[in-house]
Amino acid sequence: MNERKKLLEVNDLQTTFFTDSGEIPAVDHVDFYVREGEVLGIVGESGCGKSVTSLSIMQLVPSPPGKITGGEILFEGQDLLKKTEKEMREIRGNDVAMIFQEPMTSLNPLFTIGNQMSEAISLHQKKWSKKQIKERAIEMLKLVGLPRSEEIMKEYPHQLSGGMRQRVMIAMALVCDPKVLIADEPTTALDVTIQAQILKLMRDLNERMNTAILLITHDLGVVAETCERVVVMYAGQVIEEAPTEEIFENPCHPYTRGLIQSVPDMRDKKDRLYSIPGNVPKPGSIDKGCRFAARCESAFSRCWIETPELYRNSENHQTRCFLYDEQEGVTNANEQTTVKS
């Protein structure tokens, strides 16, 4: 499994928003990669920079005020940040496609589904005839499990339900067989039964077409059911990265642990939920020390002075916490696990 090639690599990415009240580093030295055919999840709470990261990959960060100020985004070895806008347009859709949270606002209300699907296809397949384009559009709508796809071609977005709109968005994103699909909170606006349908569809497409998926979400349940590997973000940084099973069985960063414990479990009832004290800090408000220190139960003096790096605790598990820095010794980490259990 691990021998698959890295398809998309984000190295040391920095995206900053230049606002009247100062520079806000929304994405602060973020590294991760997506392998071929892999489903990678990025989890975090609102304001942690997960959406800005995905927009940066597509270079769709609203500018001004946003700007990618450093790092590189390698797709099949080529740096996307060095591409011109014209070259980028070729890559978007053909190689990397994206779907958004709001299926309502991502579709144009004034055009039929068929119109919008055809536009997406004709932009990338310039030599195709109208008939070919239409056939391809219908084929894609069938692929995402929309019944009566020929009629839907003639309908407007408002005539479809939220789940159907999201299916149309997925169909549109997949028309050119992209190698990577970035899905930014694709099921957040949907009801659970519809969410289950869409997640199943995404898993099926991933298996059948071998499309790598970068799934951005705040829902740990969605991650557990869909992703192979997880990146946890907090205040603009990656704070932990590991395979999904490892993250849930052996969460290392105190934030990840707190997050997993805060979710009310449907299977058994606890008297009291664990809750992380305090609030998510405003981006850019902490410039010294660990960004989680103020809310962390195991913070010690070093956390307030030095900034932790990502420490490797096993071959495929990294944590941004001094408890896993070898300098601190294993004792501290052990103490921590006993506290947890």
Add this chain to the structure above:
Amino acid sequence: MQMNKPLLRVEGLKKYFPIRKGLIGKTVGHVKAIDNVSFHVNEGETLGIVGESGCGKSTTGRTIMQLLEPTEGVVEFQGKDLTKLSANEIRAVRRDIQMVFQDPYASLNPRHTIGKILEEPLIVHGGGSAKDRRKKVVEFLRIVGLSEYHAKRYPHQFSGGQRQRIGIARALMTNPKLIIADEPVSALDVSIQAQVLNLMQDLQKEFNLTYIFIAHDLGVVRHISDRVAVMYLGKIVEITESEELYANPLHPYTQALLSAVPVPDPNYKKEQIIIEGDMPSPANPPSGCAFHTRCPFKMDVCTKITPVLAEEKTGHSVACHLYTAEGNDDIERKKQLEGSV
């Protein structure tokens, strides 16, 4: 917790919204937002109401509060039928029934300080001298985990979680007996959600409150509720103790709903029932059982006769033909049963 004295009894509650068309606004039909809903809430308990968007759970809350005038039915609070009271009498009753809303951004007046927002219910309901009122504001700010100096601030200066605490404090100002909380945590991040849920549980113990907790998140509802009602298309399809509902769901919709929730544990293998299609429009509900268009156990009788909510075992009521005499007589059902033997 088990005090079997009903504080609130709702019987045959209906709320139809007229659909008007044309110049003179002729009524051409009705959206049956809630259709014949009956339940009771005991003193000191929490009744959870779950369902997907558009199932009528919020309308139920608002109709109990008499913010919406019911089309038909009885809402009996402490022996008084609220639907028969005059506007003045209702205002007096609202001292005992308060509401907490979903969107903490929209439910606080942005031009008023927190002190003024919290004082308002006391002025409306005659809560002593200005000095007493201010004392009480400070007291309740402390109770919900805020400080005295917050009274001078405006809503925009608070985070979502803090605003929801203010919303809860405002509901508590008049010492109510019943609090109707409509999606109080769904706009909050997981770590903040846990804080607010814990606060609500603590307050319930301290002030002997009764809650009606309306939410779409089944994990949250299980955590906080003693009993749970599941709604689908304006009707209660199942109602029972929360433990019983999650361990032994009877209605096919409840079963599908429970299996659709993503569980934050990658090793948890569950049988996933994915129901097809979307919820039908409440303006044009299907004949018979409203769920028959999506139900995996659909029988002939389901399309013809509407099942009524009936007690299947002690304290566990369900509205489904799998458990009725008509259902047992159904030919398809007999065939299914023979097939399974």
